[in-house]
Amino acid sequence: AVNGSRLWQSLMDMAQIGATPKGGVCRLALTDLDKQGRDLFVRWCEEAGCTVSVDRMGNIFARRPGRDDSLPPVIMGSHLDSQPTGGKYDGVYGVLAGLEVVRSLNDMNYVTEAPVEVAVWTNEEGSRFAPAMVSSGVFAGVFDLDYGLSRADLDGKTMGEELARIGYAGDREVGGRKVGAYFEAHIEQGPILEIEGKTIGVVTDCQGQRWYEITFTGQEAHAGPTPMVRRKDALLGAARVVDAVNRIGMKYGPLACATVGLMQIHPNSRNVIPGRVFFTVDFRHPDDGILAAMDGELRAEVERIAGGIGLETDFQQIWYYAPIKFDESCVAAVRKGVERTGHSFRDIVSGAGHDACYLSKVAPTAMVFIPCIDGISHNEVEETTPEWSTAGCEVLLHAVLDRANA
Amino acid sequence: AVNGSRLWQSLMDMAQIGATPKGGVCRLALTDLDKQGRDLFVRWCEEAGCTVSVDRMGNIFARRPGRDDSLPPVIMGSHLDSQPTGGKYDGVYGVLAGLEVVRSLNDMNYVTEAPVEVAVWTNEEGSRFAPAMVSSGVFAGVFDLDYGLSRADLDGKTMGEELARIGYAGDREVGGRKVGAYFEAHIEQGPILEIEGKTIGVVTDCQGQRWYEITFTGQEAHAGPTPMVRRKDALLGAARVVDAVNRIGMKYGPLACATVGLMQIHPNSRNVIPGRVFFTVDFRHPDDGILAAMDGELRAEVERIAGGIGLETDFQQIWYYAPIKFDESCVAAVRKGVERTGHSFRDIVSGAGHDACYLSKVAPTAMVFIPCIDGISHNEVEETTPEWSTAGCEVLLHAVLDRANA
Numbered sequence: 001a002v003n004g005s006r007l008w009q010s011l012m013d014m015a016q017i018g019a020t021p022k023g024g025v026c027r028l029a030l031t032d033l034d035k036q037g038r039d040l041f042v043r044w045c046e047e048a049g050c051t052v053s054v055d056r057m058g059n060i061f062a063r064r065p066g067r068d069d070s071l072p073p074v075i076m077g078s079h080l081d082s083q084p085t086g087g088k089y090d091g092v093y094g095v096l097a098g099l100e101v102v103r104s105l106n107d108m109n110y111v112t113e114a115p116v117e118v119a120v121w122t123n124e125e126g127s128r129f130a131p132a133m134v135s136s137g138v139f140a141g142v143f144d145l146d147y148g149l150s151r152a153d154l155d156g157k158t159m160g161e162e163l164a165r166i167g168y169a170g171d172r173e174v175g176g177r178k179v180g181a182y183f184e185a186h187i188e189q190g191p192i193l194e195i196e197g198k199t200i201g202v203v204t205d206c207q208g209q210r211w212y213e214i215t216f217t218g219q220e221a222h223a224g225p226t227p228m229v230r231r232k233d234a235l236l237g238a239a240r241v242v243d244a245v246n247r248i249g250m251k252y253g254p255l256a257c258a259t260v261g262l263m264q265i266h267p268n269s270r271n272v273i274p275g276r277v278f279f280t281v282d283f284r285h286p287d288d289g290i291l292a293a294m295d296g297e298l299r300a301e302v303e304r305i306a307g308g309i310g311l312e313t314d315f316q317q318i319w320y321y322a323p324i325k326f327d328e329s330c331v332a333a334v335r336k337g338v339e340r341t342g343h344s345f346r347d348i349v350s351g352a353g354h355d356a357c358y359l360s361k362v363a364p365t366a367m368v369f370i371p372c373i374d375g376i377s378h379n380e381v382e383e384t385t386p387e388w389s390t391a392g393c394e395v396l397l398h399a400v401l402d403r404a405n406a
Numbered sequence: 407a408v409n410g411s412r413l414w415q416s417l418m419d420m421a422q423i424g425a426t427p428k429g430g431v432c433r434l435a436l437t438d439l440d441k442q443g444r445d446l447f448v449r450w451c452e453e454a455g456c457t458v459s460v461d462r463m464g465n466i467f468a469r470r471p472g473r474d475d476s477l478p479p480v481i482m483g484s485h486l487d488s489q490p491t492g493g494k495y496d497g498v499y500g501v502l503a504g505l506e507v508v509r510s511l512n513d514m515n516y517v518t519e520a521p522v523e524v525a526v527w528t529n530e531e532g533s534r535f536a537p538a539m540v541s542s543g544v545f546a547g548v549f550d551l552d553y554g555l556s557r558a559d560l561d562g563k564t565m566g567e568e569l570a571r572i573g574y575a576g577d578r579e580v581g582g583r584k585v586g587a588y589f590e591a592h593i594e595q596g597p598i599l600e601i602e603g604k605t606i607g608v609v610t611d612c613q614g615q616r617w618y619e620i621t622f623t624g625q626e627a628h629a630g631p632t633p634m635v636r637r638k639d640a641l642l643g644a645a646r647v648v649d650a651v652n653r654i655g656m657k658y659g660p661l662a663c664a665t666v667g668l669m670q671i672h673p674n675s676r677n678v679i680p681g682r683v684f685f686t687v688d689f690r691h692p693d694d695g696i697l698a699a700m701d702g703e704l705r706a707e708v709e710r711i712a713g714g715i716g717l718e719t720d721f722q723q724i725w726y727y728a729p730i731k732f733d734e735s736c737v738a739a740v741r742k743g744v745e746r747t748g749h750s751f752r753d754i755v756s757g758a759g760h761d762a763c764y765l766s767k768v769a770p771t772a773m774v775f776i777p778c779i780d781g782i783s784h785n786e787v788e789e790t791t792p793e794w795s796t797a798g799c800e801v802l803l804h805a806v807l808d809r810a811n812a
């Protein structure tokens with residue numbers, strides 16, 4: 001049994017840091033607020049008797065010893081960074097559910113065979129620094145350390161600089177150690193569990209992703225005396241790509257997702273034809289072949305649209321990972337946890353990327369989802385319930401015990 | 407005769423203030439750089455023996471007395487503010503050509519019957535503060551003083567505050583005095599004169615304008631687990647309007663212009679479906695009836711597009727003026743100046759708005775255009791030649807003498 005109200009209170013306390021007027025959180029990776037959130041987490045872990053270490057990507061590990069401390073640890077975790085207008089649970093829930101498992105084990109004076117750790121992964125959101133999940137990616141050897149540290153925000157500040165600035169450039173090597181198992185609890189961020197009235201999602205797969213950065217360059221000119229036919233309007237090109245991206249998402253639906261989330265217009269003045277537009281594309285699909293087909297269509301559309309109005313194009317795919325299947329024995333451990341606790345459940349494919357996706361490359365991995373109201377996430381109104389929160393933590397506890405005592 | 411190389415040197419000197427790496431100028435209205443530009447102009451005018459006054463909108467008037475100083479002045483002028491990535495000549499040319507006329511009259515010890523003034527109008531560009539030409543509009547009684555002083559930039563700073571901050575909130579009443587005639591010299595900002603090999607454009611008309619501000623509100627949500635059919639993507643809506651604006655411009659071509667120059671996306675994060683987008687529309691046409699038809703189509707398109715994907719709409723027309731016909735006797739004075747100086751010319755309709763549009767409401771007004779290379783303006787590469795610059799100033803001198811001695 002876990003202490004659900006203690007977990008809920010910790011969620012509410014963490015949500016004070018970067019709280020927004022609409023009930024959400026703005027705690028972008030490696031800002032002063034992110035440092036405050038990390039400091040609070042570290043204090044809580046130390047109060048729970050854990051030993052805390054930080055690696056060179058700023059990933060934090062709070063360790064509770066096992067009976068045989070030489071065994072590879074079972075790690076629970078997620079992230080504390082948020083979107084600019086994010087919610088109180090995305091990431092934070094997985095971190096604090098992990099902490100609640102540790103606190104509950106302490107309450108029971110329970111000693112696991114293997115050590116248990118709670119991890120906080122740096123810059124999971126991919127909002128301030130792209131791509132997402134970059135530090136769990138370095139941990140898993142998918143990215144090298146230099147790549148991770150050199151990721152820059154739109155102002156040119158790098159993760160390496162910002163880690164040093166907030167005091168979280170640790171000295172521990174990133175990854176390179178054996179992990180017994182990795183479990184991540186998370187809100188679903190989609191509508192399925194709530195629609196079907198299920199409390200727990202047993203996550204079997206994650207869909208694949210492709211992220212792109214596109215810059216169109218045309219020619220700045222006066223909006224008044226420049227005839228329509230002489231224009232090279234970079235925003236017109238970008239707008240047509242936004243529409244094409246939506247068309248591609250609809251065409252490969254209902255499982256495809258296709259989004260333009262970020263756009264910067266230059267010089268962004270009412271009476272100047274935009275000369276340069278930078279924007280991003282986010283494609284997702286659980287089938288890698290379809291994701292590749294979407295990629296092909298995007299490339300063709302961008303070429304056609306830019307060619308049609310004389311724009312120069314810089315087109316980069318900056319991130320790709322294929323759909324991921326979680327470890328069968330870890331998924332089974334989650335399913336067993338659901339059976340023991342008696343919560344309703346269904347198997348589910350994650351629509352979002354998670355640090356678990358990269359951890360699965362180096363450790364047996366699975367995830368536990370709980371519902372969120374109306375399926376809304378990456379929004380200040382993101383909400384779940386104390387009951388669901390407690391249920392997910394119970395399942396996490398059972399799955400962890402299953403593996404830590406194996 | 408005017409001193410063309412002195413005029414050119416002054417243009418180059420002024421272009422130092424806010425000079426950009428690509429050879430342009432960034433001197434947004436009421437910034438510290440705008441203050442520097444104004445200070446330099448005031449110093450030059452005082453050195454030329456003028457009396458300088460500033461009104462409550464920050465409009466500057468440098469006065470050279472006439473033989474009968476009680477006669478209403480003939481005013482020449484334009485603006486010193488620029489676009490974010492503007493050129494060296496847009497506005498500045500009209501101001502400094504006016505100053506060169508004064509300097510040339512001094513060289514010749516020529517006393518005009520009526521006084522002659524050089525005016526600098528505040529925030530003509532409409533880039534930092536919308537709409538454009540706001541302070542000549544207050545001078546002409548088209549806007550009231552409160553409206554002018556309360557125009558705010560995207561950070562919420564008002565023109566009143568910024569005028570006070572840079573020391574250009576003058577105490578003179580805005581307008582309310584008789585003006586004998588107003589002449590504005592300007593680069594064409596379009597391609598016609600250069601294509602036809604003409605040195606001078608005798609501006610007979612200005613096309614009308616309508617400016618709009620539109621905000622679409624949808625729902626922020628996660629780009630991964632949110633099915634396409636559940637989305638309310640504000641950027642998708644805005645993108646479709648950008649395409650519709652272009653379609654409307656093409657449909658009413660070749661004289662129509664239709665532009666989306668500014669767009670702000672919220673929260674502007676790669677993996678968040680945009681929940682809110684603010685953008686502007688700029689419509690122009692020399693025929694007021696067609697401008698109204700364009701307006702009707704825009705309203706219908708915005709309603710159709712927003713309705714189709716469930717967006718809330720805030721739609722405001724924030725600026726409108728009907729096409730303008732300049733004063734026949736002032737246009738004739740320009741045409742006489744062209745004949746005297748022997749330059750090639752054609753009559754032309756201005757595609758851009760100018761302070762002359764509003765001055766024409768309270769004074770007999772006309773304009774003199776000179777070509778600019780490739781018709782490019784509102785761009786750092788904006789260029790003209792010393793020969794064209796001199797020619798336009800010669801014509802301005804003759805037109806001014808014609809009216810100041812009438």
Ligand SMILES: NC(=O)NCCC(=O)O
Binds near residue numbers: 090126354629
């Ligand atoms: N869980 C989550 O919101 N991850 C952010 C990365 C993504 O966009 O999938």
Ligand SMILES: NC(=O)NCCC(=O)O
Binds near residue numbers: 224271530757
């Ligand atoms: N001349 C000029 O660039 N005016 C700016 C106002 C407009 O966009 O017409």
